[in-house]
Amino acid sequence: MTSRYVVVYCDATFLNVRRDSVAKEALHIIIGITPEGNKEVLDFALYPTESASNYKDMLLSLRERDMEHVLLFVTDGLSGLCEACLEIFPDAKHQSCWSLIVRNVMKYVRSRDKKTVLNDLKRVYNAETLEAAKNKLYDFLSKYQVIYPKIALLLSDITSLFTFYDFPETIRKSIYTTNIIENFNRNLKRGTKSKEQFPNEDSLERYVCSYCIDYNQKFGSRAHKGFAIVQVEPNKMFGNQLLHTNTHNY
Incomplete structure (x- = not known):
């Protein structure tokens, strides 16, 4: 672990665990990318259900283990998660996952319109500049808010749609979704297919720990x-964050 991370992703996957009975429990995962671009599993923890307070406890633990600065958190729509991240790292920024936004938008769209709506929505977050993205979003809402009013309400309720434009263009596609951690979770679960369930929590943790060690060695x-x-550029952003922190401390 280093003290600085350009981006940190938080997500959970559900695995069968036997206690007195078998039930799915939420394996919370936190992955970071260093200023050098190295991916690293920072922590994992098993809880009965996924919640923002669980991630908050994990982030507190990471801060106590000398993780000092994060430029950006990328999360899904879990209630309270954005606030939990920024409470522990108040100088960080937050990006909502566009993959989840797209999936949620498409729930309200008729089958015959899905292709057109999807293409129009892609033009929003694939725009070259922040100003262009905002204009594309305005055009999108103007086109669909009468036909699909729930889409307009959904998008207007989401904060941090376009934070990724604050970062270099070459990394934007890696930071406007939680795809990195979703891929990690997918591959982790693929390795459990031979196990219908873990006989106990220790068994699960040994498997996950081994998988994380291999992942960190690889990436x-x-x-x-x-x-x-x-x-x-990220190093300059860390410098600005430190300056902002020091200013607030005086």
Whole structure:
């Protein structure tokens, strides 16, 4: 673990665990990307259900273990999670996951309109600049708010739609979704298919710990796509964050 992370992702996956009976429990995962672009599993913890307070406890533990600065948190729509992240790291920023936003929007769309709506929505978050993205969003809402009013309400309720535009263009596609951690969870679960259930919590934790060690060894020395060529800019952002923190301390 280092003291600085450009981006931190929080998500959970559900696995069968036997206690007195068998039930699915939420394995909470936190993954970070360093200024050098290295991916690292920072922590995992098993809880009966997923909640923001669980992530808050994990982030507190990470801060106590010398994780000092985070530029960006990327999360799904779990209630209270954004607030929990920014309470522990108040100088960080937050990005809502666009993959989840798209899935939620498409729930309200008729089958015959899905392709058109999806293409129009992609134009919003694939716009080259923040100003262009805001204009595309305005056009999208103007086109669909009468036909699908729930879409307009959904998008207007989401904060931090476009935070990723504050970061270098080469890494934006890695930070506007939680795809990195969702892929991790998917591959983790694929390895459990031979196990209908874990006989106890210790068995699950041994498996997950081994998987995380392998993951960190594999990705801890290679830069994730786009990060290697923009190291200077995130380091400048850390400098600005430190300046902001020191200003508030006086």
